[in-house]
Amino acid sequence: MAVVRRTDAGSGAPIRLEGVCPVEEAETLALLILEDPAASVDWTACTLMHTAVYQVLLRLRPNVLGTCGDPFVARWLTPFQPG
Template sequence: MTVVLEGDIIRLRGDCPVADAEALVARLQEAPGRAVDLTGAGMLHTAVVQVLLALQPQVVGPAGHPFVERWIAPLLPMRRSG
């Protein structure tokens, strides 16, 4: 699975297919304050991108894939360090 919950951070690992959108929504709705770590993410299916854009979780990054870092990450709120 590419959507992994570790504490209060949801880590996206590798390429995230359409099925990961549902898992991501579930994890974000369980605890709305969770952040999403994109550092290990590859390409994101557009459904996963739509979840991120709609729910606007705090992002830990930089994104692991150049396309995601260039075009998707700037549209999301970045988590500021402590």
């Protein structure tokens, strides 16, 4: 089950990506980042990321925390890490 959620209700609270993050999560992620541009994104628990989700990160450029849990993203896309 995919989860894109804010870890706390406060401003600047990190947005957490967990499990498989399919294309449907891209819009949720974009809305959460646009609601609070100061929020960081923790992608360490994301096991598989659709490219649409990655594109949201590239376009909106939040600060990302840690190394992505998706091995492909961690290996091939982290050099182009958003934020």
